[in-house]
Amino acid sequence: MFSRFLHKYLALIVAVQLLIWLSTGLLLGQMHSAPTIEKRVENGVDLSENDEELMTIKQLLALSPNAISIELVNLLGKSVYRVMTEYSKHEQEKTYELYDAVTGEQFNLNEVDIRRLVTSKFQFTSPITNVSLVQPPFSELPKEKSPLWKVAVFDEFSTHIYLRASSGDIVAVLNENSEWTSLLMMLHFMDYQNAGSFNHWWIKLFALLTLVMSITGVTWLLQIMMTKPAVPGTQRTKKWLTVIDDKEAEHRIEGRVTDNLLSILQRNKISIESQCGGSGTCGRCRVVIKPTDPVLTADRYQLSKDQLKAGYRLACQRVVGQTSIVRVDTNTLLQTISAELVNNEFLTPFIKELKFKYHSPETFVFRPGCYFKFSISKGKTRGCPPDLPRRFRRFWPYSERSSFFHPSVTRYYSVANRCEGAGYLTFNIKMQPAPSSMLKPGIGSHVLGNLGIGSVLEIEGPYGGFSLPHDFHKKEFVLIGGGSGIAPLKSMIDELLFGLQVTQSVVLFYGARHPIDLANHNWFKDIETTLTNFSYCPVVSRASNIWFGATGHVQLPLRSFLEAHHAKDQCLFFLCGPSAMMKDVKDMLIDYSIDPNAITVEAFASSTTHQV
Ligand code: FES
Structure with a gap:
């Protein structure tokens, strides 16, 4: 993706310079700057x-x-x-x-x-x-x-x-024409510092940029050739695809051979999960095709060897032309609900809590830990939300004060409350300010973060397999979260302690950078005070003078917990947070001989594809 981005901008720079060369060359040819007196x-x-x-x-x-x-x-x-x-x-x-x-x-x-x-x-x-x-x-x-x-x-x-x-x-x-000639010569030879020769760093820099543009262009071309038909004109060719769902029902759908397989399935209302928007990082969009079909890097990274052998592949990494028969596991609980925003407030400098009231349908249920799909139409939205509390203002870049146009996007957010029949859905959404003035902020988070109370949205879900098991009566629960990955864990805690009112121990390790970044901190503290079976261990990597809790990474107190625990095999572990952190934690649990089946992980796909 980065090479494409780079290639586009470099091509723009090179094209502008080529235009300058062409126009100044033509003008120099026309300009009369010969001496007006004779020798x-x-x-x-x-x-x-x-x-x-x-x-x-x-x-x-x-x-x-x-x-x-x-x-x-x-x-x-x-x-x-x-x-x-x-x-x-x-x-x-x-x-x-x-x-x-x-x-x-x-x-x-x-x-x-x-x-x-x-x-x-x-x-x-x-x-x-x-x-x-x-x-x-x-x-x-x-x-x-x-x-x-x-x-x-x-x-x-x-x-x-x-x-x-x-x-x-x-x-x-x-003579007076000579000044124009000098200006044109300066532009033509990129001699912006009047060095009077070709041998200057602008030319060298331009040559380097052109080289990088060529390399990224060739890389991009190779990628296209590997995913699209080599014969020109075949991009428009259509073909029929047979889709078999988990009830063995067959669906015939038509698409262009170059259409993305995931997109064509979703366009034909075949419900298939996708958390990362098709970047190959969430592993949700698995389908079964011929086991002999090529295995791509993303397949290998997201799927186990057994799954690959059985023909599982990522739909988002394929085009229609590469297959004819696809088996899918459809999500039968999936529904589209109409939800009205009833609360939208900042929990931390960047995490907002959005609470929706939904009115239909009556039968709608969801499991704690699941996530929902938001389809956002193209339009214009604000940068920094106007309700940003004064105490958080210093964390927001100045450039975030302006509005920006955005395309239509699809985003997925985990629910942060339990399904209690009152008809509410709560989300903890991390706002993603623009990393630099050249880039746009996170579209999904900014559109939702700026939504006014009373706005009504169509939300689709529930998605995801990150949820509590049905049979857990002898188990103890250990939840480990980082950043806005706390949302699905909060919904599980809500369900365990207030929905199911379990008596087993529930332990939460929650890591953030600063104390102020700990979302729902007071809610967890209050529960810890009132319920004896809940323990809360917040950990910050950059502590302030008034922070008396654990510092460093969540792995530290978690390690002490595991060292002291004598019945680790009775614990169920739920992990949600940045993927690097989750990988470290999972590796540590496995080092402590925890059964991998007792570990459920929900990693962020990436900062740009999940929860933005
Ligand atoms: S949608 Fe295919 S891996 Fe995420």
Whole structure:
């Protein structure tokens, strides 16, 4: 995904630069910037006409011991030795001394000399208005690093002539068009710092970006070729797919061969779970196809070896053209309910609690720990919700104050209460501010976080297998959560302690970054005070001065708990939180010889696909 994102933006940059090259190249071809005055034909030094005896090179070297090269030139009608005293590859960096070739006297050119020199070298009738010695840097001649004489001519093009101060050489004849030419040259050669050459870091950076764009483009192309038919035009070809549900009923559905298998199943109302929005990270969208069909990386990561052998694959990772018969386990409890928002408040700086009242249907039931699907239409929503309490304001970036447009999206959120017949659904939704000003905030969380009381939504569910078992009478419950992963655990605690009123021990380990990030903290503390079979162990990784609880990661107090527990085999473990944390915790439990069947995990798919 990142390479596609990168490729798109790099392609935009390269396309803009190509347009600049094209347009400036065309304009430069059209622009008339040639000198508007003509040069006279120059005569060299004719020694035969010179009666006077010139000084010898030996004598000259005695006067100028640092001479690198010596040239005899005709300057203002007299013979002059032009001696180079400093060498460089570039003419503009060389320095010269001038000596009268007869007397050996060293001299510098003055204003009168320059006027005569210009008049002798060019044919023009307009008067010279100004002659001045100017010092670098020169915006018109960025390469020049030594003093120049500037001669301004009063003509219709505002011609001005530059001569090198040390040698009297003509450096440039410019006019009013030259400024435009320089600007176009600067854009054409990306010489934004007026270095006067190609050898600058803008060009190198652009070359590097173009290389990265090419590599990401090839990567993307290979990905497309691996998932789409190679024959051009076949993308539009349709085919029929046979879908067999868990009651052995057959459904015939039609789709384009390039349609995503998960999308086509959902579009045809075949209820199949998907928590990560099709990114291959939740493992919910499993279907059965031919066991010989290729196993992709996401399949291997999300499914066990036995499942792969039995033909299980992730529907979101396939296209219709890759299969003909699909077996699915449909969710028979699934219903769409109409729910009205009755409360929307911040629990922590980023977690909001949304409480919905649903009116229909009567038969609707859900199990604690399940999650629901929210279909959000495209539109515009606010950044930071207006009801953000003053005490949380410092946590929100300033850029979040503005609104933004968003496409239609589907998001899934875990329920945070039990099904008690009163007709309420509560969700703890973590708001995801934009990671930078270039990116948008989480769409789902911002749309829902900004919903007004009284808004009515269509919510589909329940989804998910993260729920309490039916038979647990001899068990003890250990729940481990992180961040907004507390929502399904809270619904389980609600069900166990207030719905089922169990007498077994229920222990909650809840990890967050700061004490202020612990959602429902007071609710858990209150229950711990009133019910003897509930223990609450909040853990923060960044404690404040007034925090007296555990610090670090949840693994620390959990390890102590496991060390001290003598009947670990009587415990059921429920884990929900960031996937890295859940993996660590699960590995630790297995190290303590906990039966994997006693561990139920609900990991966040990723910060961008789950609960955003
Ligand atoms: S929808 Fe396929 S893995 Fe999540």
